[in-house]
Amino acid sequence: MQTNLNAKQKIAAQNLAIGCTGRQASQIVKVNPATLSAWRQLPQFQTYLSHLIIQTERNSIETLYGLRYRAIEKLGELLDANPALALRAAIAILQTTQQQYIPKNPTMPSVDQATWQEMLKVIETVGGNEIKDKEIQNEP
Numbered sequence: 001m002q003t004n005l006n007a008k009q010k011i012a013a014q015n016l017a018i019g020c021t022g023r024q025a026s027q028i029v030k031v032n033p034a035t036l037s038a039w040r041q042l043p044q045f046q047t048y049l050s051h052l053i054i055q056t057e058r059n060s061i062e063t064l065y066g067l068r069y070r071a072i073e074k075l076g077e078l079l080d081a082n083p084a085l086a087l088r089a090a091i092a093i094l095q096t097t098q099q100q101y102i103p104k105n106p107t108m109p110s111v112d113q114a115t116w117q118e119m120l121k122v123i124e125t126v127g128g129n130e131i132k133d134k135e136i137q138n139e140p
Contacts, residue, residue: 003044003047003048004044005044005045005048008029008030008031009029009039009045009048010048011028011029012025012026012028012029012031012036012039013045013048013049013052014052015028015029016049016052017049017052017053017055017056018056022036022037022040068094071091071094072094
C-alpha cells in the first residue's frame with residue numbers, strides 16, 4: 001500500500017495492527033506516546049492501520065481454517081485415547097470455524113458449507129458422545 005508515512009509511522013502502525021498497545025508501539029519506534037497519539041489522528045495513518053488490521057485478521061482467519069484439517073485428523077486419532085486438553089483444543093477449532101469463510105482472494109479454493117457440515121456430522125456420529133463420556137470419566 002502506497003503511503004506518505006515515514007518508516008517509524010509504518011512500523012508503529014504494524015505493531016498496533018498485531019496487538020501492541022500504543023505505549024509498546026511508541027517504545028519500539030522510540031517516540032513519545034503523545035507523538036504516536038498524534039499520528040493516530042492522521043487520516044493516512046488511520047487508513048494504513050485499518051488496512052493492516054484487515055490484512056492481519058484475514059491472515060489469522062486463513063491460518064485458523066488451515067488448522068481445521070489438522071483438528072479433524074486429531075479428533076480421529078483421539079477417539080481411542082484420552083488427552084482431554086488436546087481434544088478440547090480440536091473441538092474449539094471446529095466450533096470456531098463452523099461458518100464457512102469466503103476468502104477475498106479468488107484464487108484460494110474454498111469448500112462448500114454442505115461439505116463441512118457433512119464432515120462435522122460424521123465426526124459427531126462416530127465419536128461425539130463417546131468423546132464426552134471418556135473425557136468426563138478421566139478428569140480428576
